[in-house]
Amino acid sequence: MAGKGSELSLVWSRPPGFAAGAVACESSGGESPCQLCSAHHLSVCGVLAETGLRRLNAISDQREFTPGETLAREGDPATQLFNITSGVIRVHKLLPDGRRQIIGFLFPGDFLGLATGDRYAFSAEAITKGSACRFSRKAYQRLLVELPELETSLLERTANDLRIAQDQLLLLGRKTAIERLASFLLDLSNRDRRAGGEGVEIALPMTRAEIADYLGLTTETVSRVTSRLKARGVIRLLTMHSLRIVKPAELAALAGFETPPA
């Protein structure tokens, strides 16, 4: 009763950590386009062998995007799936009066679009220019049946996204403004480390307003709290869109990071 007729509910997905796979799915026209994709080792498709990759490639095309461009709109039919190969995307939900909650920021290797039901439950817009592999949802679902390792990988990521969302529930429900910002900066730091960086110099491609809408705060509060962290010598602003973590331990302590009591 499942497996073939079931409407798969895909939402969006990030690498659970270091993906161990080999290659990815950017199709740029060369003889093995996915092999050249710079997001290969971070993507769901990273688990696929030559054959599977070719099949995935066959149903994908490349989509470039520029800042402000919309990839998906909340409420629209969810016909397309994306695998981000470069650039940064923000994903958000709106209330009728315009209040916005940013659900997440997507970076290369993240997967976008797999929504419960047949309509997007969120909007996705580009923050920077970039590119993504685009799939028809139907075709992707059909392929999933035939590539169980892809389905397993997707389940893994979806479960990981769920864990991340649950961490964010704790943040939004119970953390103070400074704890929220500290947690956010540590997340960015960890992401940078997973991508091979030092996790010390952090890029902030998003605006203060976007950070605010992600952390359930206002721009003013984000700005004030940033200043407090700066004043305490925990961070140093390099430019408007990059900073350095000077005291990682103090930042972690402020974040109340994942340290349940005895």
Place this chain on the structure above:
Amino acid sequence: MAGKGSELSLVWSRPPGFAAGAVACESSGGESPCQLCSAHHLSVCGVLAETGLRRLNAISDQREFTPGETLAREGDPATQLFNITSGVIRVHKLLPDGRRQIIGFLFPGDFLGLATGDRYAFSAEAITKGSACRFSRKAYQRLLVELPELETSLLERTANDLRIAQDQLLLLGRKTAIERLASFLLDLSNRDRRAGGEGVEIALPMTRAEIADYLGLTTETVSRVTSRLKARGVIRLLTMHSLRIVKPAELAALAGFETPPA
């Protein structure tokens, strides 16, 4: 590279809506125990045919629980998975100083325990007495490889859980106290309807403190806001732990339900 060695990251899962399946997985000792399970049509295992069910049943045992009992503790090795067959469970995370965020309430048919990494990222405790099918995580993961329809079903549910979590992000990040409570009551109403009820008389098995920790509020605020809804004639309290929705439309309007602007 995936599919067999991959560490599956199972978290917890609910029915995406009406599950169309046939039978479920409670093992009570009869000749086809799963067939008799009252949660069969709500559970992941609902998609399995006779053979698959028997195999699942072979690796499961029945676990009864009483109010206050702990099924999983945040930080402990995540060795067990549960499929709730009766009763209500609360799932929460803690900050070092004891602040609590309830991640969700689990009802019959919900799936619990599939955590990223090898430790539970949350605690799960019984609110009422009840029972669950218990599985070893390892055995379950092994079985998933052989029962692709089960894996598909699990992916579907995990994606659905993710959508629910994202709705909750919007609630915690951007909704006011009264909007949060209204949304919560509508969720319970919808759940009741999916379980075959009218969605009008709502059971509240949890305490005010638990509602507060789910909605990112305090007990006092939950109590005050409940009183306001009562005063406006939107709801009527029947007992401490059940109420009637008198004006569903008004409640939905207050909840700001999923109605993004034009």
Place this chain on the structure above:
DNA sequence: GCGTGGCCTTGATAAAGATCAACCCGGCGC
């Protein structure tokens, strides 16, 4: 039947963060 404890409600006050407002700064177009 009475006392006790847990849970809930309501009131008074306090605090965190939102809102309103002014100003700064840097980039861009003209």
Place this chain on the structure above:
DNA sequence: GCGCCGGGTTGATCTTTATCAAGGCCACGC
């Protein structure tokens, strides 16, 4: 070069919700 504009910071005030406190209700045990 100058003015404009979007984004960011900082300050003053206001609002929402938390916190502190008191009291009510109900179930349970003795």
